[in-house]
Amino acid sequence: MALGFIKKVFTFGREKPAEEQAPAEVSPKVGAPVVEQDAPVADTSPAFEFAEPSSPPSVPSGHLPHEGGDRLESNAPAEQEQQADEVAEVLSNEPFAVEQADESEVVEPEQAKSAETDITAEGASAEPISPLVGEMSDRTEGGEEVPASSELSSRYSEPSSENTDTSAEAPILPKGFSTAASVPALAPEAPKQKLSWFQRLRAGLARTSSQLTGQIAALFTKRKLDDQTLQDLEDLLIQADLGVETAMRVTDTLASERYGKDVTSEDVGRIMAQEIAKVLKPVAKPLQLDLSHKPHVILVVGVNGTGKTTTIGKLAAKLSGAGLKVMVAAGDTFRAAAIEQLKIWAERTKSEFIGTKLGADAAGLAFDAFQQAKANKSDVLIIDTAGRLQNKAELMAELEKIVRVLGKLDPDAPHTVLQTLDATTGQNALNQVEIFRNIAGVNGLIMTKLDGTARGGILVAISAKHKLPVYFIGVGEGVDDLEPFEAEDFANAIAGTGAGNGQ
Numbered sequence: 256m257a258l259g260f261i262k263k264v265f266t267f268g269r270e271k272p273a274e275e276q277a278p279a280e281v282s283p284k285v286g287a288p289v290v291e292q293d294a295p296v297a298d299t300s301p302a303f304e305f306a307e308p309s310s311p312p313s314v315p316s317g318h319l320p321h322e323g324g325d326r327l328e329s330n331a332p333a334e335q336e337q338q339a340d341e342v343a344e345v346l347s348n349e350p351f352a353v354e355q356a357d358e359s360e361v362v363e364p365e366q367a368k369s370a371e372t373d374i375t376a377e378g379a380s381a382e383p384i385s386p387l388v389g390e391m392s393d394r395t396e397g398g399e400e401v402p403a404s405s406e407l408s409s410r411y412s413e414p415s416s417e418n419t420d421t422s423a424e425a426p427i428l429p430k431g432f433s434t435a436a437s438v439p440a441l442a443p444e445a446p447k448q449k450l451s452w453f454q455r456l457r458a459g460l461a462r463t464s465s466q467l468t469g470q471i472a473a474l475f476t477k478r479k480l481d482d483q484t485l486q487d488l489e490d491l492l493i494q495a496d497l498g499v500e501t502a503m504r505v506t507d508t509l510a511s512e513r514y515g516k517d518v519t520s521e522d523v524g525r526i527m528a529q530e531i532a533k534v535l536k537p538v539a540k541p542l543q544l545d546l547s548h549k550p551h552v553i554l555v556v557g558v559n560g561t562g563k564t565t566t567i568g569k570l571a572a573k574l575s576g577a578g579l580k581v582m583v584a585a586g587d588t589f590r591a592a593a594i595e596q597l598k599i600w601a602e603r604t605k606s607e608f609i610g611t612k613l614g615a616d617a618a619g620l621a622f623d624a625f626q627q628a629k630a631n632k633s634d635v636l637i638i639d640t641a642g643r644l645q646n647k648a649e650l651m652a653e654l655e656k657i658v659r660v661l662g663k664l665d666p667d668a669p670h671t672v673l674q675t676l677d678a679t680t681g682q683n684a685l686n687q688v689e690i691f692r693n694i695a696g697v698n699g700l701i702m703t704k705l706d707g708t709a710r711g712g713i714l715v716a717i718s719a720k721h722k723l724p725v726y727f728i729g730v731g732e733g734v735d736d737l738e739p740f741e742a743e744d745f746a747n748a749i750a751g752t753g754a755g756n757g758q
């Protein structure tokens with residue numbers, strides 16, 4: 256990004272890439288081949304907003320990326336060393352249990368590295384955390400060997416020419432992001448896709464919608480609208496996970512328009528779409544990036560398997576494809592496959608990758624990632640985390656520590672705390688938001704797996720209850736299966752009405 260730019264808002268066209276890319280599968284399997292992408296994903300969607308820096312970020316001079324395991328260059332500025340020391344002190348003083356890798360899982364123990372600013376957690380071994388950039392240990396998970404990826408270290412140390420110099424012109428951000436201030440930029444025209452986004456959304460929510468509309472049709476066959484019908488409708492909407500508040504909004508509006516009269520399922524569908532859209536509109540927002548932070552730090556949290564890593568890959572693809580310099584950090588140090596999976600996504604999306612060994616302190620990794628991203632002048636740093644809700648105390652301690660440690664380098668960091676929610680979990684997702692909001696200060700949501708679920712209505716209940724921004728929704732495992740959240744489209748797709756906004 257050009258330095259010294261005034262803050263601008265970029266809005267993005269809704270056009271899709273020229274050719275719909277077949278979703279390339281990223282195997283979470285250890286050692287799975289990297290799926291190469293010929294070019295950055297050219298998603299020109301406009302759901303990102305970002306602020307450009309008004310002044311160059313303060314990047315510590317002489318601070319170079321780690322390479323090969325040297326944790327910090329010896330000529331790191333005193334201030335930075337002091338910060339690292341402070342963090343080391345915080346971490347060593349805090350009660351915090353780090354999940355240690357089972358020794359049996361280690362094939363080749365990590366070499367001890369210069370531990371000048373190594374941060375170790377209480378209860379952990381005195382091993383350095385060693386967030387080796389692009390260099391993961393050879394380890395096993397379930398007996399399967401994780402290949403080392405030292406080839407990435409050179410890419411990390413010497414930032415690739417791709418996506419590194421964005422100073423010439425402001426990037427056209429993908430749909431779903433925006434800047435803090437407002438200068439709309441037109442997205443380039445792109446040919447139409449075979450399937451519009453709304454068609455894909457509707458297909459994804461077909462089970463949710465058909466179940467609901469089928470029941471509504473049965474309820475309103477030759478019946479005038481009376482109290483019993485209204486009560487039945489309310490029950491039906493609650494069962495569809497829409498939540499009590501939205502169910503009552505629908506029945507109240509329907510009653511005010513049609514009480515004592517004949518009602519068709521189309522009437523109900525129209526009112527349902529209208530009331531759901533009213534609930535969703537306030538939360539359907541673009542993810543605002545403030546690039547004056549350089550990097551804007553996005554911490555991604557959520558329960559295991561809700562799609563954190565995949566979503567990070569999809570976000571990185573959008574941002575990297577728009578010309579931003581992106582770094583992803585494998586802060587889920589609990590699962591080797593999660594680290595490997597993120598590394599593959601980084602390669603696919605031409606993002607920089609920073610990882611550490613299995614069982615290492617995630618907060619230490621987050622701290623080092625932030626330092627690296629600053630030194631490398633990354634625009635955005637996205638940090639993955641573990642989501643072991645079954646061990647809530649440890650998870651809470653780990654996430655709190657990550658947030659605290661990032662704050663040492665920038666009091667405003669993490670600038671965005673995104674939670675991923677799996678639509679198929681239904682009502683449970685409501686509690687998950689409650690928990691992660693308290694633990695990590697979640698300030699935005701992404702709902703995944705809206706393809707093929709009958710429980711998509713839960714997003715409406717979550718929006719009504721938590722009122723947190725919903726930035727994107729995931730409708731598949733492919734790199735382009737993440738779209739900005741559009742209130743009316745979503746409402747229509749659930750209610751089985753409308754034709755979308757033509758996207």
Ligand SMILES: Nc1nc2c(ncn2[C@@H]2O[C@H](COP(=O)(O)OP(=O)(O)OP(=O)(O)O)[C@@H](O)[C@H]2O)c(=O)[nH]1
Nearest residue numbers: 559560561562563564565593703704729730731732
């Ligand atoms: N159908 C579908 N699958 C998805 C979507 N997003 C993610 N997945 C799949 O869900 C599974 C779990 O996704 P991950 O990204 O590994 O989830 P995670 O939260 O990082 O999981 P942990 O690493 O265990 O914490 C993977 O098989 C993904 O491909 C989506 O929108 N739709």
